[in-house]
Amino acid sequence: MLPASSHISRHRHPVSRAALGTALLVGLVGLAVPAAPAAAAPTSAAATAVTLAASSQPTLRQGSRGAAVTTLQSRLTALRYDVGGVDGIFGPSTHHAVVAFQKVNGLVRDGIVGPRTWAALDRPVIPKPKYHHPGYSVEVNLTRQVLYLGRNGVVFRILDASSGTASTPTPTGNWTVQRRIDGWRQSDLGLLWRPNYFYRGYAVHGATSVPTYPASHGCVRVPVPAMDRLWATIRIGTPVHIYR
Structure with missing residues (x-):
């Protein structure tokens, strides 16, 4: 584009519009066109x-x-x-x-x-806990077959889980951890790793078998290594919520 201060005198230098366009095009050939600024990298x-x-x-x-x-x-x-x-x-x-x-x-x-x-x-689904506690809490979504470790209204960790079958369902409700065993426990129904009991004999515990579907006798299974990583965040009195 010509500078704003420039003008063309039609009386002194009569030039056709076609000729003017050609001259401008020739003048622009060889000029470097600046590249568009790079977009900021997402973080x-x-x-x-x-x-x-x-x-x-x-x-x-x-x-x-x-x-x-x-x-x-x-x-x-x-x-x-x-x-x-x-x-x-x-x-x-x-x-x-x-x-x-x-x-x-x-x-x-x-x-x-x-x-x-x-x-x-x-574009993932971002789950949120149903319950808000200032400290850690455990939520088990029986429909999704996952365990959420919640804290201050945020899902802090998500674990693969397997709950009770239709014939031996995991009870739904709101409880707290009442008793813990730091090691293997041989129950009548099998071995439980580091069980955290929340209601009678029902517990969240580690297991060597955690299928993608409900498969336990009522407890909530998580993988043994996952229970080891979860162990330090659970205490006696930690809220436990089981729901569908």
């Missing part, structure tokens, strides 16, 4: 979400290793799922974290991270 979880959406991710499952697994573990950790640590190895803890994520997001509970699970990681 934190937004950056991870953009990365997941913009790139083609491989299908991951238990036994996978590498940078894509590290990306997966970092994303799940940011979303509060219990992967046990970011190490680039898709082991049992990462598997259960993926299953828990699939449960919360209404996906097939196969523990395999394919296109649909990657897409959900980009």
Whole structure:
């Protein structure tokens, strides 16, 4: 564009509009066009979400290793799922974290991270606790088959869980942890790792088998390593809420 102070005298230099346009075009050839300023890089979880959406991710499952697994573990950790640590190895803890994520997001509970699970990681469901306590609390969503560790109205950690079958259901209600055993307990119905009893003989405990569906005799099972990581945050008197 010509400077605002310049003008063209039609009497002294008659020029046709076509000729003027040609002259301007020739004058502009060779001028560098400044590049548009780069957009600010997104931060934190937004950056991870953009990365997941913009790139083609491989299908991951238990036994996978590498940078894509590290990306997966970092994303799940940011979303509060219990992967046990970011190490680039898709082991049992990462598997259960993926299953828990699939449960919360209404996906097939196969523990395999394919296109649909990657897409959900980009726009995940963010669960909220139903109850607000100043300290830690335990909530078990029987419909989703997951355990939430809540604190101050925020879900602090999400664990894969398996509750009682239809014939031996887990009781719903509001209780507190009444008794704990730091170790294995041999019950009439099997071995319980570090059980936290909240109602009679019902407990939240670690187990070597945590299927994707209700499978216990009434207790709430979580993986043994997950119970080890959960153990220090639970105390006698910790609220326990079981609901559908």
